[in-house]
Each structure stands twice: as structure tokens, then as C-alpha cells.
Amino acid sequence: MKRKKNIFLGSFLAALMVLSCVPDSSLTAVVSAEETSTSSSSETPVNTNLAADKTVTASAEYSSMPASNLTDDDTSSRWSTEQDAVQWAYVDLGESYDMNYFSIIWESDSVYASAYNIYVSDDTEDWGEPAASRTGNTSGSSEETLDAAVTGRYVKLEVTEMYGYPSVSASDFKVMLKDDSQPVPQDPEENVALGKSAVASSEEASSVTASNAVDGDRTSRDSRWGSAMGDGPHWIYVDLGSVMDVQTVRIYWENRKATDYEIQIAEELSDPMSDEDWETVASFTESPSSTTDSIELDQVYQARYVRLYISDFTSTDPDSGETYNTVSIYEMEIYGGTPAIALSDIGDMITVETPSIDDDSLTVNLPEIEGYTVTYNGTDLEQVVDDDLTIYHPVVDKEVNVSFKIVDDETEEYEFKEIAVTIPGEN
Numbered sequence: 365m366k367r368k369k370n371i372f373l374g375s376f377l378a379a380l381m382v383l384s385c386v387p388d389s390s391l392t393a394v395v396s397a398e399e400t401s402t403s404s405s406s407e408t409p410v411n412t413n414l415a416a417d418k419t420v421t422a423s424a425e426y427s428s429m430p431a432s433n434l435t436d437d438d439t440s441s442r443w444s445t446e447q448d449a450v451q452w453a454y455v456d457l458g459e460s461y462d463m464n465y466f467s468i469i470w471e472s473d474s475v476y477a478s479a480y481n482i483y484v485s486d487d488t489e490d491w492g493e494p495a496a497s498r499t500g501n502t503s504g505s506s507e508e509t510l511d512a513a514v515t516g517r518y519v520k521l522e523v524t525e526m527y528g529y530p531s532v533s534a535s536d537f538k539v540m541l542k543d544d545s546q547p548v549p550q551d552p553e554e555n556v557a558l559g560k561s562a563v564a565s566s567e568e569a570s571s572v573t574a575s576n577a578v579d580g581d582r583t584s585r586d587s588r589w590g591s592a593m594g595d596g597p598h599w600i601y602v603d604l605g606s607v608m609d610v611q612t613v614r615i616y617w618e619n620r621k622a623t624d625y626e627i628q629i630a631e632e633l634s635d636p637m638s639d640e641d642w643e644t645v646a647s648f649t650e651s652p653s654s655t656t657d658s659i660e661l662d663q664v665y666q667a668r669y670v671r672l673y674i675s676d677f678t679s680t681d682p683d684s685g686e687t688y689n690t691v692s693i694y695e696m697e698i699y700g701g702t703p704a705i706a707l708s709d710i711g712d713m714i715t716v717e718t719p720s721i722d723d724d725s726l727t728v729n730l731p732e733i734e735g736y737t738v739t740y741n742g743t744d745l746e747q748v749v750d751d752d753l754t755i756y757h758p759v760v761d762k763e764v765n766v767s768f769k770i771v772d773d774e775t776e777e778y779e780f781k782e783i784a785v786t787i788p789g790e791n
């Protein structure tokens with residue numbers, strides 16, 4: 365184990381001594397030399413799991429429970445040795461980092477290591493003395509916080525005694541440089557709009573307030589924001605509480621009525637708020653292609669406020685044909701990155717247009733999303749709507765279930781989605 369030296373105090377004293385006897389130019393040289401020599405340890409990101417997705421080498425591992433399960437950020441997968449203690453696993457962080465915190469989630473609350481050591485080293489031969497040692501543990505999860513940070517590339521978890529079951533097993537191992545004075549970094553896949561405050565230009569009724577757009581419910585009609593009756597513009601914005609990364613905005617529209625709308629951002633708002641406060645980062649002059657409207661911005665923006673500004677919309681719903689002069693969304697989500705979309709969410713983007721008696725073919729709208737393939741998969745009544753979407757009008761109205769297959773191109777995972785549609789009869 366290598367203790368981190370108190371470098372900053374050292375360089376400050378050195379600078380003071382130099383300052384008293386030489387011109388300013390020399391001082392600069394001395395300070396930059398010190399900075400260079402300490403650069404490797406100053407780059408450790410704080411409050412970040414340094415072990416995430418890093419390579420793990422273990423003394424033993426069961427084939428279906430490899431040691432890589434320790435660093436996959438998934439507590440449902442675990443490393444198991446199927447061998448008794450003493451066993452170990454070490455993580456290669458890729459480069460040398462400072463660290464002062466370790467956490468381990470063991471197999472369960474009844475199967476855990478009662479004694480273990482954690483070593484930190486820059487090589488895998490000489491581990492030195494443990495950075496942390498524990499005996500008498502009685503918990504399914506363990507945390508170790510050091511008084512002073514240590515530095516190294518390799519971090520070894522050594523289990524010397526198990527409780528509950530003899531073979532060594534754990535589901536998660538995290539390594540961090542914790543600094544409570546610094547904010548926890550934003551998770552790019554977290555919806556940072558969830559539960560934040562939202563403000564709208566108007567609300568149709570007290571049951572469809574702006575806050576319904578950030579309550580986490582994307583599908584319930586009674587958990588939506590609806591504008592007042594009347595032409596636009598209408599808008600709704602979310603206050604994230606502080607300036608955050610913004611790259612993806614997902615709007616879950618009640619219907620596809622908006623025909624001209626923008627995503628706008630602001631770092632701060634005037635009092636009273638003005639249209640001048642807002643910068644437009646995405647704009648659309650057609651209806652969204654699906655009610656789930658995933659808008660990926662051209663870069664990561666910094667913003668505290670994110671606004672959906674709807675300049676214009678049609679009062680008639682292009683899918684159902686119903687006319688109602690408001691615009692409405694179920695939910696607005698904001699992400700710092702570009703998280704994957706759940707297959708079920710893509711299924712929700714498919715729409716089937718209700719045919720009239722004159723239509724001889726069924727119109728389906730399939731979302732086009734990079735990395736996913738959505739295909740029409742037939743119906744449960746091929747004599748009414750066949751494989752080519754041809755309609756054979758029945759004698760009386762018939763409800764047909766139209767099936768779609770949604771595939772994640774990379775993982776080849778798939779899901780089916782069925783949408784019921786009524787085919788008008790001849791009579």
C-alpha cells in the first residue's frame with residue numbers, strides 16, 4: 365500500500381521559499397514542475413466507481429458466475445468460486461488512481477465474508493500490507509472508508525473467511541475516491557426531470573397540471589399535462605434545480621397533434637421570465653412520427669431549464685380523428701446522455717391507422733430508431749388483413765390484432781407488440 369503524500373502543502377512551502385529570493389519567472393517554473401510531478405494523482409474522478417466494467421482476475425470462478433460479475437454494475441449477477449476461502453479477485457483499474465472507499469455486496473444477507481482484506485498496488489506481485497482489513501463482519505454488504513487516500517492500479521479483494529456457505533461469493537465491488545464536498549456526477553442514463561418542478565403556460569384543468577409531466581407515469585391519461593383550450597403557442601418547462609447535462613429529451617405525447625415545436629434550454633431565467641431567456645436546440649415543423657418522441661440533441665448542453673415550446677398544433681388528432689383544441693403530453697424526460705430505449709417503449713411508438721370502408725390496405729407507422737428493427741408480423745385474422753397488409757373487408761366490423769416484432773440489433777433481444785384495430789364491415 366502506498367500512502368498519498370501531502371503534496372499541496374509541500375509545493376506551497378517550496379513556492380514561498382522561492383518567492384522570497386528569486387524573480388517571478390523562476391517561481392512559475394518551480395510551481396509548474398511540481399504540478400507535472402503530481403498530475404497522475406490529481407486526475408482521479410471523484411465520487412465515481414473506478415472499478416465499473418473493469419477487468420477482474422480471480423483465484424477461481426464458476427463458469428456461469430465469472431469474476432467479471434463483480435464490476436458489471438448489476439447486483440443480480442455474482443462471482444462465485446465454488447471453492448472455500450481463502451480466495452481472491454483483483455480489479456485492473458487500467459491506470460493508477462487515488463482511492464479512499466470500497467464497497468462490497470456479498471451473496472446475500474445470510475451468505476457473506478466474515479473476514480476479508482483489500483490490497484492496493486501498482487503491480488500484481490507485491491501487494492504489500494492491506495489498505496483495509498475486516499474481521500467479524502455480520503452484514504451482506506460492506507463498506508470501507510480510509511482515513512487517507514491510497515494510490516494504485518490494482519485493487520484486490522481477498523476473502524479469508526465465509527459465513528453461511530463455505531464457497532466465496534460476492535455480487536458487487538466498487539472502488540472510489542470519495543469527496544463529500546463535491547457533487548455526485550450525473551448518471552447520463554438517469555431521467556433527471558423525474559420529480560422536479562414543472563411550469564406550463566396554461567393548464568386545461570386542475571387534474572392535468574404541469575407536474576403530471578414529471579411524475580414518472582408515461583401512459584396514464586390522468587397523469588398528463590394538458591394545455592388550456594385554444595390555439596398555441598403552449599409550453600411547459602422543467603426546472604432541474606441546478607445546471608445539468610442535457611442531451612436527450614423524450615416527450616410522451618398524448619397524440620401526434622403538434623405540428624411546429626421546439627426544445628429550448630436556459631441556464632437561468634429572468635424575472636419575469638422572457639422568451640429571450642431561451643435558446644432553441646431542436647426544432648420540428650411536422651408532427652412527431654410517434655407519440656414517444658425521443659429527441660437526441662446534437663451535443664451535450666448545459667441547462668437548468670428545459671422547455672417544450674409548441675408553436676402550432678392541429679385540433680384534430682391525425683390518428684383517431686377526434687377533434688379537441690388542446691395539446692397534451694403524458695411525460696417529459698431529460699437525460700444527460702443517450703440511454704437505450706426499452707423495447708416496450710419502442711412498441712408503444714408503433715401506430716396503426718384505423719381504416720375506412722374504402723381502404724384496401726392497412727397503414728401502419730413503424731418507428732425508425734438506429735440500432736432497432738421493427739417489423740410487421742401479421743394479424744390473428746389473415747382472412748381480414750393478410751401478410752401484405754391487404755384488407756378483405758368482412759361482412760360486419762371485425763376487431764383484428766396486428767402484431768409487430770421489435771428487435772435490438774446488437775443483443776438480438778426481441779419483443780412482440782399487438783395493437784387491436786377495427787376493420788369496417790361491408791354492412
Ligand SMILES: [Ca+2]
Nearest residue numbers: 433438441535
Ligand atoms: Ca454483479
Ligand SMILES: [Ca+2]
Nearest residue numbers: 576581587694
Ligand atoms: Ca405523467
